[in-house]
Amino acid sequence: MKFYSLFQEKHGQYTRKERCVSIGKLVPLFLCSLVATIILSFFLYFPYPLNPLTRCGFQQMYAPIRLNDNGNECFRFSDYGIANCDLFKGHWVPDDKGSRYTDSSCLTIPESNNCFMQGRKDDDFLKWRWKPDDCDLPRFDAKVFLDMVRGNKMAFIGDSVARNQLESLLCLLAQEEVPKDIYKDPEDRLRIWNFRGHDFTLMTLWSRFLVVGDRKVINGSSEYYNLHLDKIDESWTTNLPTIDYAIIAVEHWFFRPIYLYEGPNIVGCVYCYNSSITNVGVIGAIQMTFRAAFKYVNDCSRCRGIVTVVRTFSPSHFENGSWNTGGSCNRTSPIGEKEIDLGGEGWELRKIQVEETERARTEGDKKGKSFVIMDVTKATLMRPDGHPEEFWGNKWMKGYNDCVHWCLPGPIEVWNEFLMAILEKETGLISS
Known part of the structure; x- marks a missing residue:
C-alpha cells in the first residue's frame, strides 16, 4: 500500500523591515544548531550506525x-546469515518444539486440513524443522511479519493448495492478532480477512489456471478444459491494482486434458490424442500460462510497486496407486534427499516456474515490479508424511485419500517462514 501525506505550512509575514533583518541574522545560527543537534541525536540513538x-x-x-x-x-x-544464503537447499532436522499452534488453538483450520480432528493419532511429523545448508532459517514470528506488512494488502492467488498455505498463515498470525473475517462470496472463492491492529488485509483469490478456462463435459462423465492464453482470469486481475503482495501458486489443475487457445487458434494440448495438435504436456501448458499471466502483471499500469511471489510446485505423494486407484501416503516421518526424484516431471515443472519467474523479473525491473521465487519443491518432496491421507473427512470423495493437500499444523509452516524471509528482503530489513 502506498501512502501519500500532504503537509501544509502557514508562514506569518513581517511588514517591518527591521524585523526581517533581525531574523535574517539568526538563520545561519539556527541552521548550525539544528544540524549539530540532529547529528548528536543520531549517534545517541544509533551508536553503531554501520x-x-x-x-x-x-x-x-x-x-x-x-x-x-x-x-x-x-x-x-x-x-x-540468511542475507546471502540459499534458503531452499537444505534438509529436515529433528525439532521437539513442534508447531506454533495446535489444531484446537487455531479456530480457522478447515475440517479437511484438520487431520487430528479427523482422527490422525501420530504427531511426530510436526517435530521436524527445515535447515538450510549454509544458514539457519528464522522461526516464524507473527509480530515481525505483521509489522512488515502494516498498511498493506496481500493475496494468495491460485488453487486449493494456495489456499492451504493461506490457512496456515492465518493460524500463525492469529498468535499475535486474531483477524476479522470481513467478506466471503457464495462459493468461498473470494475471501477477505482484516487485521485491524496492523491495518493489514489478507485475501484469497481462487483461480484454477490464472487464465480463463472453460470446462467441457463429454457424455456426462469425462471432461476437458479450453484455456485461453489471451484472456487472463478476472477473478484475480480485478483486485490486482489494490494488492501489494501477490503470492501465486497454481499447478494441479493442469494434470488433465486441456486445449490451449490464442484467439480462435489451438496452439497446443495436454493429454490429447490428436496428431494435428501439438501435445505440449503439463510443463508446456504451465509455461505458456505463466508467461501470459506474468506479462499481464508487468503490463498493468495501475499495479505500481507490486511484489509477486511465485510458489513453486508442491508435489503429491501417492504411493501404490494414484488418487483414484487406491494410492496412499501413510508415512509418519520425512525422507532423505537420496530418496526423492529430482529428475521427474514435478522437478521439471519447478524448473519452468523458476525460469518464467526470472524472465518476468527481468522485465519487471524496468517497470517497477518485483518477481520473487519461493522454491518449496525440494523441501516439500521430502515430506510425504504431511498429507491428510485418509484423515480429511472425505466429505466429497468417499474412499479416496488426500495426498495433495497438507495437514494443519504441518510441514507447510516452512512455506510461511520462507515467505517471511522474502518479505524481510523486500522491505529492506535485511540486504545482501
Whole structure:
C-alpha cells in the first residue's frame, strides 16, 4: 500500500523591515544548531550506525524486546546469515518444539486440513524443522511479519493448495492478532480477512489456471478444459491494482486434458490424442500460462510497486496407486534427499516456474515490479508424511485419500517462514 501525506505550512509575514533583518541574522545560527543537534541525536540513538539492523531493534519500534531461539535478547540477521544464503537447499532436522499452534488453538483450520480432528493419532511429523545448508532459517514470528506488512494488502492467488498455505498463515498470525473475517462470496472463492491492529488485509483469490478456462463435459462423465492464453482470469486481475503482495501458486489443475487457445487458434494440448495438435504436456501448458499471466502483471499500469511471489510446485505423494486407484501416503516421518526424484516431471515443472519467474523479473525491473521465487519443491518432496491421507473427512470423495493437500499444523509452516524471509528482503530489513 502506498501512502501519500500532504503537509501544509502557514508562514506569518513581517511588514517591518527591521524585523526581517533581525531574523535574517539568526538563520545561519539556527541552521548550525539544528544540524549539530540532529547529528548528536543520531549517534545517541544509533551508536553503531554501520552495523546491520537487528530484529529486536525492528521490534522495539512496536513492542517490547523478545528472545530469539538462542535466548539472546538482541540479535542481528547476520546471526542467521540468511542475507546471502540459499534458503531452499537444505534438509529436515529433528525439532521437539513442534508447531506454533495446535489444531484446537487455531479456530480457522478447515475440517479437511484438520487431520487430528479427523482422527490422525501420530504427531511426530510436526517435530521436524527445515535447515538450510549454509544458514539457519528464522522461526516464524507473527509480530515481525505483521509489522512488515502494516498498511498493506496481500493475496494468495491460485488453487486449493494456495489456499492451504493461506490457512496456515492465518493460524500463525492469529498468535499475535486474531483477524476479522470481513467478506466471503457464495462459493468461498473470494475471501477477505482484516487485521485491524496492523491495518493489514489478507485475501484469497481462487483461480484454477490464472487464465480463463472453460470446462467441457463429454457424455456426462469425462471432461476437458479450453484455456485461453489471451484472456487472463478476472477473478484475480480485478483486485490486482489494490494488492501489494501477490503470492501465486497454481499447478494441479493442469494434470488433465486441456486445449490451449490464442484467439480462435489451438496452439497446443495436454493429454490429447490428436496428431494435428501439438501435445505440449503439463510443463508446456504451465509455461505458456505463466508467461501470459506474468506479462499481464508487468503490463498493468495501475499495479505500481507490486511484489509477486511465485510458489513453486508442491508435489503429491501417492504411493501404490494414484488418487483414484487406491494410492496412499501413510508415512509418519520425512525422507532423505537420496530418496526423492529430482529428475521427474514435478522437478521439471519447478524448473519452468523458476525460469518464467526470472524472465518476468527481468522485465519487471524496468517497470517497477518485483518477481520473487519461493522454491518449496525440494523441501516439500521430502515430506510425504504431511498429507491428510485418509484423515480429511472425505466429505466429497468417499474412499479416496488426500495426498495433495497438507495437514494443519504441518510441514507447510516452512512455506510461511520462507515467505517471511522474502518479505524481510523486500522491505529492506535485511540486504545482501
